Amino acid sequence: MNSLIEDVSPIAVDVYRSRRERVLAQLRAQGGGLAVLSTAPEVMRNRDTDYPFRHDSYFYYLTGFSEPEATLVLNASARDGEPASILFCREKNVERETWEGFRYGPEAAAEAFGFDAAFAIGALDDHMPRLLADQPALFYALGTSAELDAKVRGWIDAVRAQSRSGVRAPTRAQHLLPIIDEMRMVKDAHEIAIMRRAASISAEAHRGAMHACRPGMREYELEAELLYTFRRHGAQAPAYGSIVATGANACVLHYPAGNATMRDGDLVLIDAACELDGYASDITRTFPASGRFTPAQRELYDIVLAAQSAAIDATRAGVSFDALHQAALEVLSQGLLDTGILDKAKFGGVENVIAERAYARFYMHRTGHWLGMDVHDAGEYREADGPRDEQGARPWRTLVAGNVLTIEPGLYVRAAEDVPERYWNTGIRIEDDALVTPGGCELLTREVPVAADEIEALMRESISH
Numbered sequence: 001m002n003s004l005i006e007d008v009s010p011i012a013v014d015v016y017r018s019r020r021e022r023v024l025a026q027l028r029a030q031g032g033g034l035a036v037l038s039t040a041p042e043v044m045r046n047r048d049t050d051y052p053f054r055h056d057s058y059f060y061y062l063t064g065f066s067e068p069e070a071t072l073v074l075n076a077s078a079r080d081g082e083p084a085s086i087l088f089c090r091e092k093n094v095e096r097e098t099w100e101g102f103r104y105g106p107e108a109a110a111e112a113f114g115f116d117a118a119f120a121i122g123a124l125d126d127h128m129p130r131l132l133a134d135q136p137a138l139f140y141a142l143g144t145s146a147e148l149d150a151k152v153r154g155w156i157d158a159v160r161a162q163s164r165s166g167v168r169a170p171t172r173a174q175h176l177l178p179i180i181d182e183m184r185m186v187k188d189a190h191e192i193a194i195m196r197r198a199a200s201i202s203a204e205a206h207r208g209a210m211h212a213c214r215p216g217m218r219e220y221e222l223e224a225e226l227l228y229t230f231r232r233h234g235a236q237a238p239a240y241g242s243i244v245a246t247g248a249n250a251c252v253l254h255y256p257a258g259n260a261t262m263r264d265g266d267l268v269l270i271d272a273a274c275e276l277d278g279y280a281s282d283i284t285r286t287f288p289a290s291g292r293f294t295p296a297q298r299e300l301y302d303i304v305l306a307a308q309s310a311a312i313d314a315t316r317a318g319v320s321f322d323a324l325h326q327a328a329l330e331v332l333s334q335g336l337l338d339t340g341i342l343d344k345a346k347f348g349g350v351e352n353v354i355a356e357r358a359y360a361r362f363y364m365h366r367t368g369h370w371l372g373m374d375v376h377d378a379g380e381y382r383e384a385d386g387p388r389d390e391q392g393a394r395p396w397r398t399l400v401a402g403n404v405l406t407i408e409p410g411l412y413v414r415a416a417e418d419v420p421e422r423y424w425n426t427g428i429r430i431e432d433d434a435l436v437t438p439g440g441c442e443l444l445t446r447e448v449p450v451a452a453d454e455i456e457a458l459m460r461e462s463i464s465h
């Protein structure tokens with residue numbers, strides 16, 4: 001075999017094939033029809049330079065195919081012997097491959113990835129009127145792209161143009177992605193194995209950053225340490241823009257690693273993790289630039305850590321997705337009262353801090369999100385139906401074994417007259433990735449220390465070397 005071909009293990013091919021079968025079964029259960037799903041477009045960065053290509057997560061979930069310019073068609077009305085799972089992809093092209101590298105071409109792609117048939121992407125518009133003829137429904141990413149909507153219209157027009165020969169166009173268009181969302185929310189063994197490796201690489205990167213950190217270094221130097229570790233272990237990219245924020249910068253939630261110098265006495269917040277083989281990890285650690293927390297930093301750190309522990313304890317199959325957020329809120333709110341950041345005389349107890357959302361000035365995000373192929377992964381957070389609450393929202397979803405989510409409480413205390421000065425400009429977040437199990441959850445990212453004493457011990461060790 002051509003040595004430029006990436007390895008695609010037979011097991012992985014079966015995984016993608018069986019996901020396609022599951023989608024086909026669901027389409028059949030809904031009366032049959034044709035599903036169309038394209039990968040992401042290539043995007044220009046400037047002049048003739050593209051952003052690095054990243055496949056569409058839904059498309060990759062069903063194909064494992066990571067070349068650009070590819071479309072999957074699933075025909076749930078295919079009769080015996082007709083192809084149900086069809087790939088359209090770039091043709092072999094010796095000249096383009098000389099410049100850009102290997103491409104499978106339809107024939108090898110069908111073979112390697114287990115499609116029933118494959119054709120050149122340029123032939124998609126020719127095939128679609130035939131494939132859509134007499135289909136009851138078209139399933140696609142409804143309302144996600146004007147370009148796709150225009151293509152769909154063109155295909156349907158082409159079928160209608162044949163109506164005098166007795167062919168009918170689909171009468172129903174249906175959103176395809178929610179079917180895949182539900183599947184993506186529960187990770188299979190193949191996904192969990194990759195996510196464990198991604199988590200492990202990211203944890204090593206965080207350990208490396210703690211190890212390398214010295215007052216006087218710039219934020220971008222720590223970013224470089226992280227990226228080096230990701231890539232050195234084969235991760236293709238960071239899963240999201242790396243945050244390396246020192247001192248007051250840590251209070252900016254999406255601060256990208258910048259030029260600021262880490263000073264003795266600063267806390268450094270790193271929220272950075274890799275994407276490996278299409279799967280994200282997501283880790284945040286906050287540690288002292290000098291290797292020693294100040295007493296005020298340690299107080300806030302231990303509150304955030306206790307909030308995270310409470311949220312972890314609340315995470316298991318059968319409980320509401322909101323339970324971990326509420327568990328974290330209670331601990332954080334109590335901590336805000338205990339430290340005098342919120343006035344006990346004014347609020348009384350933690351119930352009022354929560355009822356009045358007084359914590360939100362210092363904790364303005366939720367405690368977790370689904371994690372998977374996308375860092376903020378696919379999947380609804382609320383049930384499709386059920387009684388609505390006072391705000392009109394439907395009930396939170398119930399966790400099931402196989403969900404993967406982050407648990408990431410934080411506190412962000414800016415300089416303000418009504419806040420004790422010792423806490424000013426302190427931003428802390430602690431984030432781990434959790435796999436929900438029947439009896440609890442398993443943290444995938446704990447190969448990097450999280451207890452303040454353990455962080456200090458790791459940094460002491462590195463400073464003495």
Ligand code: GLY
Nearest residue numbers: 240271282375408
């Ligand atoms: N790194 C993005 C997040 O924590 O949600």
Ligand code: MN
Nearest residue numbers: 282406408431
């Ligand atoms: Mn996160």
Ligand code: MN
Nearest residue numbers: 271282283431
């Ligand atoms: Mn994060």
